[in-house]
Amino acid sequence: MITLYGFDTVNTLKVLILLEEIGTAYKLEPINIRTGEQHSAAFRAINPNGKVPVIVDQDDFQLTESGAILIHLADRFDCGLASKGTARDRALEWLTYQLSTQGPIFGQIEYWAHLAEPKQPNILAHFQKIGQKVLGQMDTRLSQTRYFAGEDFTIADIAHYAWMTRLRVLGLSLSDAPHITRWMDDLSQRPAIQRAVAVEKAIQG
DSSP states (O other), X not given: OEEEEEOSSHHHHHHHHHHHHHTOOEEEEEOOTTTTGGGSHHHHXXXXXXXXXXXXXXXXXXXXXXXXXXXXXXXXXXXXSOSSHHHHHHHHHHHHHIIIIIHHHHHHHHIIIIIOSSOOHHHHHHHHHHHHHHHHHHHHHHHHSSBTTBSSOOHHHHHXXXXXXXHHHHTOOOTTOHHHHXXXXXXXXXXXXXXXXXXXXXXXX
16 A cells, blocks of 8 residues: 655645546555654654655655656556657656746745745745746647647646646636636546545645
């Protein structure tokens, strides 16, 4: 059985979605990052970087970083990522876009909107402007194809979707992004995603 160490975070949600899509048995071990459990000696023994998510897979194989975890699980269970060819390359291209662009920019918005003290409205506005450009790039891609990698749902969609569940608290708008809206409606109807979102919400207590 796979053990997932995580909390109610975007990166934990990515892994939860894929585990639910796979349909394999897993155990969730909450690590309360708000009370500092990620800094405990016990958790640092699992991940010296003190970050969630982490999975412990067969033969006590430990893996960190959400992108690496998604690729590992997708390959192991043949779910959400083609084994070779252009379809795999395209999925990894858009997964990398999420890890390098959407995620970091949205993370900056979250920080300046809710965590920074004192508040810096000019900095927040700067990152929100960039965030809207990111949404524009995503919408352009989804105007060309059903999912990010093509006609098949992949881990690239999972990775992007997790941050999109936080869109309202980021102060970003989809008013000019009809293709993202269509894609969000599609993914929101997937039973595995509905289950994963419910699990993540339950972690909050």
